[in-house]
Amino acid sequence: MLQVGTESNPLRVAVIGAGPTGFYTAEHLFRQKDFVVEVDMFERLPSPYGLVRYGVAPDHQKIKSVTKVYDRTAKKPGFRFFGNVELGKHIQVADLRCYYHQIVYTTGAQTDRRLGIPGEDLAGSLPATEFVAWYNGHPDYRDYEVDLSVEAAAVVGVGNVAMDVARILSRTPEELAVTDITDYALEALSQSQIKDVYILGRRGPAQAKFSTPEIKELGAMADADCCVLAEEAELDALSQAALADGSDRATMKKIEIIQSYAGRESSGKSRKLTLRFLVSPVELIGDEHGRVVKMRLVKNELYKTESGTLRPRATDQFEEIPVGLVFRSVGYRGKALPGVPFYDSWGVILNEGGRVVDPETKKPVLGEYTGGWIKRGPSGVIGTNKPDALETVKHMLADLAEGKTLDPAEPAAEAVEKFVCDRQPDSFSYDDWLRLKEMEVANGEAQGRPRVKFTSVAEMKAALGK
Amino acid sequence: MKIQQILASKGMNVITVHPEQPAREAISLLVEYHIGALVVVDSDKRPVGILSERDIVRRAAEDEAFFSEPVANLMTRQLITGIRQDDTFSVAATMTEKRFRHLPIMDEGKLIGIVSIGDILKAERNQYRGEIDTLETRIMAGEA
Numbered sequence: 118m119l120q121v122g123t124e125s126n127p128l129r130v131a132v133i134g135a136g137p138t139g140f141y142t143a144e145h146l147f148r149q150k151d152f153v154v155e156v157d158m159f160e161r162l163p164s165p166y167g168l169v170r171y172g173v174a175p176d177h178q179k180i181k182s183v184t185k186v187y188d189r190t191a192k193k194p195g196f197r198f199f200g201n202v203e204l205g206k207h208i209q210v211a212d213l214r215c216y217y218h219q220i221v222y223t224t225g226a227q228t229d230r231r232l233g234i235p236g237e238d239l240a241g242s243l244p245a246t247e248f249v250a251w252y253n254g255h256p257d258y259r260d261y262e263v264d265l266s267v268e269a270a271a272v273v274g275v276g277n278v279a280m281d282v283a284r285i286l287s288r289t290p291e292e293l294a295v296t297d298i299t300d301y302a303l304e305a306l307s308q309s310q311i312k313d314v315y316i317l318g319r320r321g322p323a324q325a326k327f328s329t330p331e332i333k334e335l336g337a338m339a340d341a342d343c344c345v346l347a348e349e350a351e352l353d354a355l356s357q358a359a360l361a362d363g364s365d366r367a368t369m370k371k372i373e374i375i376q377s378y379a380g381r382e383s384s385g386k387s388r389k390l391t392l393r394f395l396v397s398p399v400e401l402i403g404d405e406h407g408r409v410v411k412m413r414l415v416k417n418e419l420y421k422t423e424s425g426t427l428r429p430r431a432t433d434q435f436e437e438i439p440v441g442l443v444f445r446s447v448g449y450r451g452k453a454l455p456g457v458p459f460y461d462s463w464g465v466i467l468n469e470g471g472r473v474v475d476p477e478t479k480k481p482v483l484g485e486y487t488g489g490w491i492k493r494g495p496s497g498v499i500g501t502n503k504p505d506a507l508e509t510v511k512h513m514l515a516d517l518a519e520g521k522t523l524d525p526a527e528p529a530a531e532a533v534e535k536f537v538c539d540r541q542p543d544s545f546s547y548d549d550w551l552r553l554k555e556m557e558v559a560n561g562e563a564q565g566r567p568r569v570k571f572t573s574v575a576e577m578k579a580a581l582g583k
Numbered sequence: 584m585k586i587q588q589i590l591a592s593k594g595m596n597v598i599t600v601h602p603e604q605p606a607r608e609a610i611s612l613l614v615e616y617h618i619g620a621l622v623v624v625d626s627d628k629r630p631v632g633i634l635s636e637r638d639i640v641r642r643a644a645e646d647e648a649f650f651s652e653p654v655a656n657l658m659t660r661q662l663i664t665g666i667r668q669d670d671t672f673s674v675a676a677t678m679t680e681k682r683f684r685h686l687p688i689m690d691e692g693k694l695i696g697i698v699s700i701g702d703i704l705k706a707e708r709n710q711y712r713g714e715i716d717t718l719e720t721r722i723m724a725g726e727a
Contacts (some may be wrong), residue, residue, distance in 0.1 A: 180717070182724030324670075359673070424665035424686055425677030463587060469594035479596050493588045500720070501713025508592075 122152030129528050131217040135160035136167020137499045138223040138489025140187040141506035147193045155195040163200040163545040163577045171255040174281040175296035191547045200545030205455030207541040216533040218522040226449035226490040236401030241409035245282045245446035252302035254572040265309035267441025274446035275318035276326040282444050283316045287341035287388050297567045314390045319397045319429045322375045323356040329371050341388035343378050349394040350379035355419050412440045451491040471509025484523035587667035589706050590696040599624045602655035609654050620685035623658045632658035664689045675703045
């Protein structure tokens with residue numbers, strides 16, 4: 118095989134998934150100077166940015182500014198984008214092997230973990246991810262239906278997504294109107310009858326996963342009060358001991374804010390957000406129409422594992438709260454990709470520093486890599502995927518230096534373009550996307566909003582005159 | 584962050600040794616795999632101890648002829664194990680407090696991995712770097 122990574126024979130890389138990790142992978146590949154690299158990024162949707170566009174809450178626009186960095190990467194010579202092209206549908210792993218030296222899977226964690234309790238499938242019990250995808254205009258969820266005519270909703274979990282959902286449910290139409298939330302979600306939320314929103318954490322305030330700014334934000338909502346039960350805001354003896362040396366300033370600050378919400382009187386605002394700790398749902402109870410009307414909770418206590426983690430353990434105290442909607446947000450998992458080894462019990466592609474490992478043989482698979490949440494599971498913030506992608510890229514380049522790459526039959530950039538056009542005539546280029554983006558921003562400007570999103574592939578095609 | 588997130592990128596291969604194997608063989612394994620500790624397992628693959636570089640150094644200081652001794656004579660028997668749901672920050676604190684550097688991870692009675700203090704350091708470093716990067720991005724975006 119001719120030396121790979123030179124002007125005449127560039128390293129051809131396929132990146133599957135145009136979320137943050139896909140872009141960080143491309144960025145790291147372009148940044149190194151030892152090899153000539155070309156990156157083709159494949160994305161199931163016409164639009165890039167993954168969770169930054171369809172996950173990050175509409176009232177957190179600053180976080181979304183990271184897309185400027187991704188657009189810079191997309192401008193690099195040697196970068197191409199194939200939007201609206203799905204692995205397993207339009208293109209197979211076997212096809213990729215014909216065109217690329219290396220393949221990187223960066224498809225994220227797209228589905229939710231289930232609670233595993235009776236009543237979970239009742240109407241009104243939903244994965245938080247679907248609700249998020251709906252209000253953020255993910256084309257797959259445009260026609261999603263969520264009944265906001267109920268009076269109380271519970272969000273199970275205390276991570277970022279749980280906080281987002283609780284906040285969006287509690288915001289006023291005026292607060293939401295200046296964001297890029299979809300018009301249909303804004304309309305539905307304006308009619309919402311929800312008065313009570315519960316956020317349920319199975320551990321205590323010291324173990325809550327949300328960040329300090331997020332908990333602070335809950336206390337500053339225009340028309341919703343945030344409160345915590347006084348007894349649940351108190352730290353148990355084990356948590357106190359773990360924080361005793363005073364070195365964990367961030368957690369202490371967080372607890373301070375939580376405790377400031379304890380026993381707060383209602384200030385007369387229309388909605389109430391109640392943050393609960395040390396409780397786990399054990400059953401969802403439905404009415405005769407199969408709709409959730411109540412949730413049974415068990416009180417937890419904490420115990421210390423051998424290696425020092427404080428984990429929840431159910432007690433024999435139960436309570437019931439009336440809720441008409443339940444959003445589960447207790448963790449996320451990746452989806453298996455057709456033709457790619459997958460470790461189903463953890464919801465990740467098993468790997469060694471990003472080199473895909475076959476779970477059966479435990480041996481690395483030649484030329485295949487992974488990064489981001491599908492690689493390690495969902496953790497950290499968007500930026501955490503940057504060092505994660507770097508680790509993968511280092512191993513890709515080390516393998517390249519040793520000549521350990523795939524040997525594609527047709528490594529020419531034009532060959533794959535022709536193939537994709539044949540399989541998916543409606544693919545979107547990055548220039549297509551930038552035009553759509555410009556239109557979205559222009560439509561938003563007229564309304565004093567960051568953008569008005571296109572929410573279906575058909576709309577996007579029509580806008581481009583495709 | 585959970586221990587599982589570290590294990591996912593370690594390929595799930597745990598290098599083990601049996602208590603009756605000579606120390607010499609254990610040392611060769613440490614060198615071959617560039618690792619600092621071996622989980623010592625019995626014939627049912629159940630962990631019965633751990634053999635770290637520190638254990639070897641300690642024994643070497645006592646007896647220069649330790650190479651042919653069985654691993655059982657050198658290993659630490661008071662084994663602390665973890666689970667994949669453990670928090671990395673708590674594990675790091677426990678490792679520092681109890682002065683050990685390798686934690687075998689058990690899942691439903693089976694040994695599924697080992698996490699070193701270096702793994703945790705790397706994971707935490709990546710987490711902090713990521714947070715800094717994200718905060719910087721937000722600051723650079725100003726009030727926009």
